[in-house]
Amino acid sequence: MQIFTKVKVYDFMRLKFPSLILSIILFFGSIFLLATKGLNYGIDFSGGTLIQLKYDTKAPLDSIRDAFSSHEILKNASVTEFGSDNEVIVRFSGSSSDIGADIGASVKDMLKGTGNVEVRRVDIVGPKVGGELRAKALMAILISFGAILIYIAFRFEWRFALAAIISEIHDIIITMGAISLFSIDVNLDTLAAILTVLGYSLNDTIIIFDRIREGIVTSKNSDINAIINESVSATLSRTILTSGSTFIVVFILYMFGGDMINGFSFVVMVGVIIGTFSSVYTASPFLVWFKFKANDYRVKLSEKMKAKKERERERAMYEKGVV
Template identity: 85%
Template sequence: MQIFTKARVYDFMKLKIPSVIISAILFFGSIFLLATKGLNYGIDFSGGTLIQLRYDEKAPLDKIRDAFSANEMLKNASVTEFGSDREVVVRFSGSSSDIGTDIGAVAKELLKDTGNVEIRRVDIVGPKVGGELREKALMAILISFGAVLIYIALRFEWRFALAAVISEIHDVVITLGAISLFAIDVNLDTLAAVLTVLGYSLNDTIIIFDRIRESITTSKRNDINGIINESVSATLSRTILTSGSTFIVVFILYMFGGDMINGFSFILMVGVLIGTFSSVYTAFPFLVWLKFSVDEYRAKLGEKAKLKKERERERAMYEKGVV
């Protein structure tokens, strides 16, 4: 399905300076947020206990806090509504080993006078495990960047790889900035969403890179700006359809999926928007500024083709018994 005609070439590179300025504002604004406000680590990464409660009627938050204040471990617990005024989430830094008994049973006993309450779930993560999960999460992101760099450098050229990695760092930092701005809990679901954004954005970028490589061999143009415009224009319908349909699905999940996946779906919404923008406007200006040469690349492709042909000729001679 074609939304835009293939014959028309749009001048995307004309907007490379404004787009990079917008990217820089979002990028450094996100760094500022991460440096000042930081991330709101969930119990997966900070350690502690989460108790989800459900009442038959509106949850009496003040009574819940007063009931918990009688317990030394629970007196500083954070009590907030979760999705509806009948559901409550309680977070605190202790664990069952600190209390010496079942936390769910302790909480239910403390809350017996606050109404008909149901303990829906109890999640416990020790501080040591939380620290290990943080380290592994950071390692997962760094390994992803390293794998991206190696893959694109081998498949395309080092300037493509560097431009792609810059674009990926741009997407991840802005996504983390949105997480910080809206105080979304950073947990394993959040990490999964960030890595999904990384893969989604990379997929978009790789498709356009493939088109650029194809255009270099088929186009009569010698300027990289013109070839980028041709390639982005040729894949524009695919980009709009893919990003649009993905965004609609994720938006529906955000609206109707409930609080359990709200953070995950919100991060994906931000990631789809930022990833699509960076695939079209952020990666390719860096390709130009890194002095990518169409003529040199064509010459390199010619040398590879010549070497491949020579190897095939030698192989054929060997199979015929000619030395």
């Protein structure tokens, strides 16, 4: 499906320097946020207990906090609304052994005077398990990134590969900066979203790079800026349809999916925006800054084709018994 029946060539590379400045600001701003504010680890990675409560009417947050104030463990618990004003999430760093054998019944007993309350969920993760999950999450990201590096190295000429790697690092750091800025809980859902962003961004970059490689062979231009403009313009319909439809879906999930999926949808939403931007304005301009020459690449391709034809000719002679 094509949005544009006739491909018009847009001068994307005209904005490569302003986009570089924007990328630098976002990238180092994200690093600053991660270094100073850090990440807000959820129960999955930090360990502790999460209790979801539901009231028949609006949850009395102040009364809940007052009921917990006399308890050594629960007095520092985080009490927040969850999705609607009659549901509450209680988070604290202790475990069930700190309160009683049945933590749900103990909490419900403490809240007798606050209204008709139902304990809907109790999640408990020990600190050791949380630390192990955090280490495994980091390992999953590193392994995924390593596999991507190997794939890119074999598929592309080194300047393409290096530009794609820089683009991937750019996208992940900025996405994590957004997670830190908006205090999104980092849990297993967030990890899944980060890996989704990694794959989405890579796919977008590779599609544009493949079109650039085709453009080098078919285009009459020798200027890499002009070839990039032609190639990105040729993929513009695909980019708008793919990125636009993905963004609409995750935006709807973010608005109406509830608090359970808000973190995942927010991270993917940010990742779609950053990934689409970086494919055009981060990965592609680096080919120019790495001094990639279209004519040199054409000569290299021509030599490869000659060598391939020569091998085929020698194989044919061998099969006929000439050699």
